[in-house]
Amino acid sequence: MAKYTLQVKNLTVKVGSQTILDKINLKIEEHSTMILFGPNGSGKSTLIKVIMGISGYDIAEGDIIFEGESIKDLSIEERAERGIGIMFQYPPKIRGVKLEQIAQFLTKEEERIRALSAHLNLDKILHRDLNVDFSGGEMKRSELFQLILQKPGFFLLDEPESGVDMENISLMGRMLKAFLKEEKPACLIITHTGYILDYIEAKNACVMIDGCLFCLGHPREIFESIKKFGYEKCKECQREI
Ligand SMILES: Nc1ncnc2c1ncn2[C@@H]1O[C@H](COP(=O)(O)OP(=O)(O)OP(=O)(O)O)[C@@H](O)[C@H]1O
Ligand SMILES: [Mg+2]
Numbered sequence: 001m002a003k004y005t006l007q008v009k010n011l012t013v014k015v016g017s018q019t020i021l022d023k024i025n026l027k028i029e030e031h032s033t034m035i036l037f038g039p040n041g042s043g044k045s046t047l048i049k050v051i052m053g054i055s056g057y058d059i060a061e062g063d064i065i066f067e068g069e070s071i072k073d074l075s076i077e078e079r080a081e082r083g084i085g086i087m088f089q090y091p092p093k094i095r096g097v098k099l100e101q102i103a104q105f106l107t108k109e110e111e112r113i114r115a116l117s118a119h120l121n122l123d124k125i126l127h128r129d130l131n132v133d134f135s136g137g138e139m140k141r142s143e144l145f146q147l148i149l150q151k152p153g154f155f156l157l158d159e160p161e162s163g164v165d166m167e168n169i170s171l172m173g174r175m176l177k178a179f180l181k182e183e184k185p186a187c188l189i190i191t192h193t194g195y196i197l198d199y200i201e202a203k204n205a206c207v208m209i210d211g212c213l214f215c216l217g218h219p220r221e222i223f224e225s226i227k228k229f230g231y232e233k234c235k236e237c238q239r240e241i
Helices: 044-052 076-081 099-106 110-119 136-150 166-183 219-229 232-236
Strands: 004-015 018-029 033-037 058-066 084-087 094-098 154-158 186-190 204-209 212-217
Touching (some): 018 044, 018 186, 018 212, 044 058, 044 186, 076 084, 094 099, 099 110, 136 166, 204 219, 204 232, 212 232, 219 232
Parallel strands (some): 033 204
Antiparallel strands (some): 204 212
16 A cells, blocks of 8 residues: 655645635655646645745645644644755745854764765855855755755755756756655655756656646646646646545
């Protein structure tokens, strides 16, 4: 029987009186990658922020089960300690905290920090305040750097390729692929461009539209269908999530 790392059950999320996610059901098998597509403003980032436990969202209904236990009422720190990692679409700027300090918090292995930061061309910005005046690409590489150092058993990537040049997409894609191969985590990856699909093996994808999830199928098939027919067509898909 399939074992699930994450199960989102009938999740309804509101901000004030506005419903952003409406009865979401999603299962991610252990060691597997799920791709999430969807138009701007459909609720993709909200879903992963709520899974991580970012404040400001009200869970009106439903539950989030991680490795068999509800994590709905846990703090972000507790979720991170259980092995959940996130790469933000828009990571926060933190003045007074250097990238190197975050790295040292995540691992005591100085050599790992040195090698990984060099590999990701981050060595020159290690001493700078986190995300303060980082370029778009530096910010994304820094997010991936922190994620790999954390070694999460399950992680959430929010548009890892957005704003990243082609060479760096390739660099990040290869690093992600190696990380998946070595650590075998489960993950949920949001993408608009689909570039990431060239580097990782993902069995399943689904589509978020207006706060609801549609379809469950092969990422390439769904991506091609979106390019050809648009997102609205996904609403007609009979493949149930
Ligand atoms: N804290 C909040 N307060 C009010 N509205 C919010 C909040 N967070 C998200 N929203 C709204 O919820 C909707 C979904 O936002 P979300 O960021 O999840 O979209 P998305 O699918 O990630 O879009 P994109 O592809 O543009 O990143 C948007 O209309 C957004 O303005
Ligand atoms: Mg988003």
